[in-house]
Amino acid sequence: MIASFFGSIHDFFHSSTWTATEVALAAFVLVFWAATVYWVWKDARRRIAEQWKIWPAVLLAIVVPFFGPLVYMLFRPPEYLDDVRERELEMRAIERRLVGGDLECGVCGASVEADFLVCPVCTSRLRQACASCGRPLEPAWQVCPYCVTPIAEERPVPLRTPAAPPPAASPRPPQQRRSGTSG
């Protein structure tokens, strides 16, 4: 049964109708193969941010016709880059809403990020940077949490509610500020 099947195929390929059919079939396969390669390239560009990661997928589609794209479909990133970007923007907006709205510069009212050191509009000092690693520090911190460097005494923004007592038992009176270069 199988032998006769392959025999008929063999006869078919050696018949005179072969050349015309071969050309049509080969052209169809070639066009379909090129289409799958193009599809992989187009799809990978929408899903993969790094350019150098796109070309292995395209190469796979070229070298392994028809099965390469199937393998690519199994391992490709599940989301389009546009969708990922949109979702990240939404999540950032939700985070801001949870935190309590956008932060604003206390001097000029420009919207600032939480890790800004100075206001980009009016150049007011917003936060102190760690002397060692340069990261923005919260006013209440005694030590940099990123590099364990103790924070110097000078604080740029004395954020203090007038009703509440000072957070730590500081020996200095709160109103009197020592001016001078001793330190």
Ligand SMILES: [Zn+2]
């Ligand atoms: Zn400002």
Ligand SMILES: [Zn+2]
């Ligand atoms: Zn640090």
